[in-house]
Amino acid sequence: MSTPTCPLQSRRCGGCPLLHLPYEEQLAQKQQKARALLERYAPVAPILGQADPWHYRNKAIATFTQGRGGLQAGIYAAGTHHVLPMPQAGCLLQDEVLNQTLKAALDAARTCRWPAFDEDRGTGLVRHLLVRRGVHTGQVMVVLVTSDPRLPGSRNFVAALRKAAPWVTTVVHNCNPRRTSAVLGRDVRVLYGPGHILDTLCGLKFTISASSFYQVNPAQTEVLYHKAMEAAALTGKETVLDAYCGTGTIGLCAMAAGAGRLIGVEKTPAAVKDAGANAARNGIRNARFFCADATHWIGEAAREGLSPDVVFLDPPRAGTTPEFIAAVTAMKPQRIVYVSCDPETLARDVALFARRSWQATGFQPVDLFPHTEHLETVCTLVPKK
CATH class of the missing domain: 2.40.50.1070 (OB fold (Dihydrolipoamide Acetyltransferase, E2P))
Incomplete structure (x- = not known):
C-alpha cells in the first residue's frame, strides 16, 4: 500500500506520527506493543486494521x-x-x-x-x-x-x-x-x-451535538463495538451498566444486541441529553441515563445494592480508578467488557482488577486511528474461579 506525503509532515504537525511507515508496519508495531503490555494477563488476538486507512475522521x-x-x-x-x-x-x-x-x-x-x-x-x-x-x-x-x-x-x-x-x-x-x-x-x-x-x-441512529463524545472513525467503531458485543455474550435478559457512556452508543448497541435493561452514567450534561434522545429515537424504552462522575456514582450504586449482569466501561485515556474497580467488584457482575483507548492504562487497570479476583480472558486490539500511535482494545474480564 503506497504512503501519500503530507506537506506538514516535515513541519512537526504531530497529527499522524506514523505516516512515514507503510500501514502494514504500523499494525505490526501496534500489535507488538499490545502483546508486550497485555499478553502476561491473557492472549492478545491479531489486530484488526482498516481496509482503507485514509480520510476516516468524521x-x-x-x-x-x-x-x-x-x-x-x-x-x-x-x-x-x-x-x-x-x-x-x-x-x-x-x-x-x-x-x-x-x-x-x-x-x-x-x-x-x-x-x-x-x-x-x-x-x-x-x-x-x-x-x-x-x-x-x-x-x-x-x-x-x-x-x-x-x-x-x-x-x-x-x-x-x-x-x-x-x-x-x-x-x-x-x-x-x-x-x-x-x-x-x-x-x-x-x-x-x-x-x-x-x-x-451499528444500525442505530445517534444525535451528535458540538460537545458530545462520538468515535471519529465510524467504520472501525462498528468493528470495535461488534467485538464488544461478542465479549458481552448477551442472551436477552441482562441488566447492563454502561459507564463513561458518552452519548450512549455502546449501551444502546447492547440493547439492540439483546440486553434487557440499560443504565448509563456520563458526566457531560450535553452527552447525557443526547443519550436520552438517542434511546427515544431508536425506540429503546428500558434505558436510563445519569449525569454524574462514573466513580462517584458507581460507588453509591454499589452501596444501594445495584447488581448488573454485564458492565461496559469505556473510560478516557487516563483509564478508570481503583475506587471504580472496587465498586464494580462489590456489584458482582457476571462479566466486564473494558473498551480501552490506551493499552498502558489498560494493563495497569487489568492488574488492579486481578487483585480484586477478576481474570482477563482475552484482548482484541482494533486500529481506530491509522497513522497515529493510538490503539483501541476490547478486554473481557470474568470472576476468577
Missing part, C-alpha cells in the same frame, strides 16, 4: 491565527501553540467533505473581517473551527468558537458558508472566553439548523 478542529495574508486556520505544531495553516489539499486523515468545509468556513470568516484570537494578549475574536459529519446521513455541523459572546456579522457568515458549502446542515456559535487549551466553552447559540447532526452506527 471530526476536525482548526485553530485561527493571523498570518501575513490575513486570517488563517490550521493545526498546532507538535508540542507548541504555533499554528500551521491547512495545506491546500487538506488533511489526509480527515473526511474529504470536512476538508472542503473547513476551507469554506475560513473563507466565510474572512468575508466578515474577524480578527483571530491572540492567546498571549487576550485580544481578537475567532478562536477555533470544529466540524463534524454524519458519514451515513451526510449531515455536516460547523461550530465557530469565539472569545466573545457578541458576533457581529453572524448572518453574513452563515450566508457565505452555506453558499460555498450547501451541504452544511447546521451552524453553531460557541463562546469560550477562558485562557485555556480546551476548544469549547459552555455558551452555545444555534445560528442555523437544528444545532446537531444525526448519524447511523
Whole structure:
C-alpha cells in the first residue's frame, strides 16, 4: 500500500506520527506493543486494521491565527501553540467533505473581517473551527468558537458558508472566553439548523451535538463495538451498566444486541441529553441515563445494592480508578467488557482488577486511528474461579 506525503509532515504537525511507515508496519508495531503490555494477563488476538486507512475522521478542529495574508486556520505544531495553516489539499486523515468545509468556513470568516484570537494578549475574536459529519446521513455541523459572546456579522457568515458549502446542515456559535487549551466553552447559540447532526452506527441512529463524545472513525467503531458485543455474550435478559457512556452508543448497541435493561452514567450534561434522545429515537424504552462522575456514582450504586449482569466501561485515556474497580467488584457482575483507548492504562487497570479476583480472558486490539500511535482494545474480564 503506497504512503501519500503530507506537506506538514516535515513541519512537526504531530497529527499522524506514523505516516512515514507503510500501514502494514504500523499494525505490526501496534500489535507488538499490545502483546508486550497485555499478553502476561491473557492472549492478545491479531489486530484488526482498516481496509482503507485514509480520510476516516468524521471530526476536525482548526485553530485561527493571523498570518501575513490575513486570517488563517490550521493545526498546532507538535508540542507548541504555533499554528500551521491547512495545506491546500487538506488533511489526509480527515473526511474529504470536512476538508472542503473547513476551507469554506475560513473563507466565510474572512468575508466578515474577524480578527483571530491572540492567546498571549487576550485580544481578537475567532478562536477555533470544529466540524463534524454524519458519514451515513451526510449531515455536516460547523461550530465557530469565539472569545466573545457578541458576533457581529453572524448572518453574513452563515450566508457565505452555506453558499460555498450547501451541504452544511447546521451552524453553531460557541463562546469560550477562558485562557485555556480546551476548544469549547459552555455558551452555545444555534445560528442555523437544528444545532446537531444525526448519524447511523451499528444500525442505530445517534444525535451528535458540538460537545458530545462520538468515535471519529465510524467504520472501525462498528468493528470495535461488534467485538464488544461478542465479549458481552448477551442472551436477552441482562441488566447492563454502561459507564463513561458518552452519548450512549455502546449501551444502546447492547440493547439492540439483546440486553434487557440499560443504565448509563456520563458526566457531560450535553452527552447525557443526547443519550436520552438517542434511546427515544431508536425506540429503546428500558434505558436510563445519569449525569454524574462514573466513580462517584458507581460507588453509591454499589452501596444501594445495584447488581448488573454485564458492565461496559469505556473510560478516557487516563483509564478508570481503583475506587471504580472496587465498586464494580462489590456489584458482582457476571462479566466486564473494558473498551480501552490506551493499552498502558489498560494493563495497569487489568492488574488492579486481578487483585480484586477478576481474570482477563482475552484482548482484541482494533486500529481506530491509522497513522497515529493510538490503539483501541476490547478486554473481557470474568470472576476468577
